[in-house]
Amino acid sequence: MIDLAAKVRFLSDVRSYPRPAFSVEARETHMSWVFLTDDRVYKLKKPVRYPFLDFRALARRRFFCEEELRLNKRLAADTYRSVIPLRCDLSGHLNLAGEGRVVDWLVKMKRLPEADLLDARLRNGLVTRSDIQKLGELMASFYSGCPPQIEDGGLYLKNLAKEQAVNRAILGQPALGVADAALPILDIADPRFEELATRIKARIEEGRIVEGHGDLRSEHVYVGTPMQVIDCLEFDRTMRIVDPYDEINYLGLECAMLGAGWVRTVLLDTLETHLGARPDDEVLAFYGSFRMLLRARLCVAHLLDSVVRDPKRWPALALAYIAGAKRELTAPCLPIRKSNRLRAGA
Numbered sequence: 001m002i003d004l005a006a007k008v009r010f011l012s013d014v015r016s017y018p019r020p021a022f023s024v025e026a027r028e029t030h031m032s033w034v035f036l037t038d039d040r041v042y043k044l045k046k047p048v049r050y051p052f053l054d055f056r057a058l059a060r061r062r063f064f065c066e067e068e069l070r071l072n073k074r075l076a077a078d079t080y081r082s083v084i085p086l087r088c089d090l091s092g093h094l095n096l097a098g099e100g101r102v103v104d105w106l107v108k109m110k111r112l113p114e115a116d117l118l119d120a121r122l123r124n125g126l127v128t129r130s131d132i133q134k135l136g137e138l139m140a141s142f143y144s145g146c147p148p149q150i151e152d153g154g155l156y157l158k159n160l161a162k163e164q165a166v167n168r169a170i171l172g173q174p175a176l177g178v179a180d181a182a183l184p185i186l187d188i189a190d191p192r193f194e195e196l197a198t199r200i201k202a203r204i205e206e207g208r209i210v211e212g213h214g215d216l217r218s219e220h221v222y223v224g225t226p227m228q229v230i231d232c233l234e235f236d237r238t239m240r241i242v243d244p245y246d247e248i249n250y251l252g253l254e255c256a257m258l259g260a261g262w263v264r265t266v267l268l269d270t271l272e273t274h275l276g277a278r279p280d281d282e283v284l285a286f287y288g289s290f291r292m293l294l295r296a297r298l299c300v301a302h303l304l305d306s307v308v309r310d311p312k313r314w315p316a317l318a319l320a321y322i323a324g325a326k327r328e329l330t331a332p333c334l335p336i337r338k339s340n341r342l343r344a345g346a
Contacts, residue, residue, distance in 0.1 A: 002088055002103045004033075007033075007094065007103070007104060008026065010094040011044060011106075014037070016096060017037055018097040019040060021037035022038055023037070024037050030048075030050075030305075031050075031055065031235075039110065040109065041108075041111050042106045042108055042109075043106060043107040044104060045064060045065065045105075061104065062105045064234055064235055068080075068234040069082065071240075074232070075138070075142060078228060079110045079222070080110075080230075081108045081109055082108045083106070084096060085106075086103055087099065087100035087101060087103065088103045117219050117220075118255070119217075119218035119219045121223050122258045122260045123258060127260065127263070131223050132267060133270050135227060135267070137274065138227055138229070139248060139267075139271065140244075140274035142229075143212065143275060146211055146212065148209065148210060150204065152241060153204030153205075153241065155237075155238045155241045156241045156242060157197060158238075159238050159241065160193065160290060161193070164186075164190065164193060166297065168183075168190075170300060170301060171186065171296060171297055172186070176300040177315045178296065178300055178318050178319055178322060181323075182296065182322050185326050186293065189289050189293065189325070189329060192286050192289075196283055196286050199282075200243070203243060203277075203283075206277065208243060208244075208277055209242065209243055211240045211241055211242075212240055213229060213232050213233070213247060214240035214242070215233040215239075216229065218255055244275060245279050245287065248268060249284055250288070251264075252265075252268065288324075288325075289325040289326075290325075292324040293321070293322065295321045296317075296319075297318075299318035299321065302314045303315070
């Protein structure tokens with residue numbers, strides 16, 4: 001039996017790779033180990049089980065590696081290359097290019113310069129309006145090519161309701177230190193969702209809901225040539241059934257957290273130009289508050305791990321997201337619609 005630790009040791013060694021490498025950097029996430037060589041990235045899924053996924057079986061890890069490749073080919077075909085086996089030969093040695101029984105699977109990718117990811121570019125003041133318009137056009141083209149999810153669109157409403165309940169269950173735990181800030185906001189968000197559900201349902205019936213990216217954040221956008229969006233959420237299709245304006249609005253809010261609130265305006269305007277049917281401001285504000293509360297929940301969930309990395313970081317970051325949710329619900333800083341600016345002579 002080859003355990004995870006043995007696989008990580010093997011993949012952390014530069015001699016393990018068929019393509020010559022001078023260095024390997026290993027990074028651990030909740031669900032994976034990622035190994036960065038000079039020009040390639042290899043992603044190994046952990047044999048873990050969470051309420052939202054189960055990677056314990058080898059066959060499931062292979063399936064979700066293949067799903068990750070398939071889904072990411074939509075927006076990052078230049079980066080996502082293949083799914084490759086990790087094998088163990090008769091002498092018990094692991095290899096990536098030889099013979100033996102398959103003991104795991106990896107997603108193989110081209111390594112992108114991290115300095116050209118959108119979050120890094122924003123921090124360094126290296127993002128232009130043209131960059132964001134190009135990103136908005138890329139995503140608008142992607143959404144336009146996605147079949148409307150009318151039959152499965154109800155999954156979107158169900159997922160919003162389910163995740164909102166989980167937000168309350170996690171953020172409301174006193175031991176995590178954010179309940180006093182979060183619960184009053186949730187007390188506004190829950191009835192607001194009930195009020196707006198009919199409008200969201202109408203968008204489903206109109207064919208506005210698609211199978212999108214599922215985790216559209218600034219660190220997943222490559223502002224290079226060609227521009228690409230990576231790291232699509234592969235493990236739960238329900239989480240990819242989404243209103244494009246919800247997904248784009250969320251990306252804009254994440255950019256605002258980095259001090260670039262203008263990005264949200266440009267993204268929403270660009271999407272509206274190409275897709276039309278922009279939701280009203282109340283729906284967009286709810287979308288924004290929901291995503292901010294979800295991000296706050298994911299932050300404090302780190303404190304529930306058996307080994308907590310960087311424990312001081314998560315409560316502070318969660319409180320920043322909760323403050324963002326409050327702004328959306330009580331004094332939404334929504335971008336002025338392009339049509340309104342034109343009427344005002346802007």
